[in-house]
Every structure is written in structure tokens, then in C-alpha cells.
Amino acid sequence: MKKMVDESKASRLVNCGMIILVTAAYKDKSTITPCAWYLPLSKKPPSVGVALAKSHFSSELIKKSQEFIINIPHWSLLEKVIVCGSVSGRQVDKFKEAHLTPQKAHSLVKTPKVDECVGNIECSLWDIKEVGDHYLFLGEVIYAEAEEDFFINDMWDTQRGDFIFHLGSRFFFKSSPSIEARK
Numbered sequence: 001m002k003k004m005v006d007e008s009k010a011s012r013l014v015n016c017g018m019i020i021l022v023t024a025a026y027k028d029k030s031t032i033t034p035c036a037w038y039l040p041l042s043k044k045p046p047s048v049g050v051a052l053a054k055s056h057f058s059s060e061l062i063k064k065s066q067e068f069i070i071n072i073p074h075w076s077l078l079e080k081v082i083v084c085g086s087v088s089g090r091q092v093d094k095f096k097e098a099h100l101t102p103q104k105a106h107s108l109v110k111t112p113k114v115d116e117c118v119g120n121i122e123c124s125l126w127d128i129k130e131v132g133d134h135y136l137f138l139g140e141v142i143y144a145e146a147e148e149d150f151f152i153n154d155m156w157d158t159q160r161g162d163f164i165f166h167l168g169s170r171f172f173f174k175s176s177p178s179i180e181a182r183k
């Protein structure tokens with residue numbers, strides 16, 4: 001039997017994906033924002049969307065800089081993810097607070113990426129959609145990279161690397177080994 005789920009919690013039914021860290025920066029300010037609400041959007045051009053609360057510092061910085069970077073953390077960075085999600089970049093320098101290393105982007109994007117992450121997608125802002133209390137930032141992929149030991153045959157190898165998956169609130173689970181479906 002199914003039970004009714006409050007509509008404000010409906011997002012939790014689909015909120016089980018990999019956690020990403022969005023970096024945003026403008027002039028001398030930067031932030032690292034854990035994000036569970038994001039999606040690949042198009043192959044041509046390669047595009048992704050990230051949904052960030054309008055009130056977040058990251059939203060303010062992305063609107064000003066017109067760019068952002070998606071950083072993919074490994075399970076070993078879970079505590080740092082929590083630190084980055086517990087405070088706004090308006091109050092602290094999250095790179096220092098979480099002991100993460102800012103690294104220059106590969107492309108012309110000026111926003112730093114997180115060196116400790118196993119994958120990074122550098123994006124220039126394509127468009128912004130207002131969706132209630134969030135902005136959906138649409139980014140065109142300018143450059144993407146992944147740790148070669150973990151990204152095999154164009155996909156993550158979950159046998160070699162544990163990724164952080166999010167259920168909601170402070171609940172997470174590790175990726176498990178993949179299976180290949182039969183035709």
C-alpha cells in the first residue's frame with residue numbers, strides 16, 4: 001500500500017542522486033555550494049542545469065560572473081561537503097573553512113574549481129529560469145575532466161570509487177558496484 005507524501009516532500013522521492021559542489025566566484029569573493037538538485041539538459045550543445053535558492057550567495061555570484069563550475073566529490077570528502085552546506089559564503093571563505101584547494105579552471109572560466117574533487121565541469125551561463133524560490137541556472141559546458149582511475153569507458157566506475165548520494169537532510173549513501181543490464 002502506498003502512503004501519501006506531503007507535496008513539500010515530493011522532491012525527496014527523486015532526490016537520490018550524486019552530490020555535486022557548485023563553485024561560484026566574482027572578483028575576490030567565492031563560494032562552494034553542495035547541490036542535490038541538478039540535471040544534464042542537452043548534448044548539443046552540452047548543457048547542464050543547477051537549481052540554487054535565490055537567497056544563496058552562489059546565486060548572487062553566478063548572476064554577476066555569468067559562469068559556474070560543477071565539482072564532483074568522492075565519498076572521502078563527505079565531512080567537507082557538510083561544512084560547505086552549513087554556512088554561507090557571505091560569512092566565510094569556504095575553501096579555508098573546509099580545507100579545500102582552489103585551482104585555476106582549465107578554460108577561460110575565472111571561477112576556481114575544487115582540486116580535491118574527482119571531476120569538474122566548467123560552464124558559462126547560458127540562461128536563468130526563475131522557478132519559485134530557486135533559480136535554475138543553465139550552463140553550457142566549456143570544459144570537463146575526470147580522474148582517469150575512476151572514469152572508465154566514458155562513465156564512472158563505481159567499483160573503484162565511492163560517490164556521495166543524497167537522500168535528503170543529513171542522510172547519504174555510498175554508490176555500489178554497477179551491473180550491466182541484459183538486452
Ligand SMILES: Cc1cc2nc3c(=O)[nH]c(=O)nc-3n(C[C@H](O)[C@H](O)[C@H](O)COP(=O)(O)O)c2cc1C
Nearest residue numbers: 031034035036037052053056057058085087088089
Ligand atoms: C547535501 C546537500 C545538498 C544541498 N542541495 C542543495 C540544492 O540542490 N540547492 C540549493 O539551493 N541548496 C542546496 N543545499 C544547501 C546549500 O548548499 C547551503 O545552503 C549552502 O550553505 C549555501 O551556500 P551559499 O550561500 O554560499 O551559496 C544543499 C546542502 C547540502 C548539505
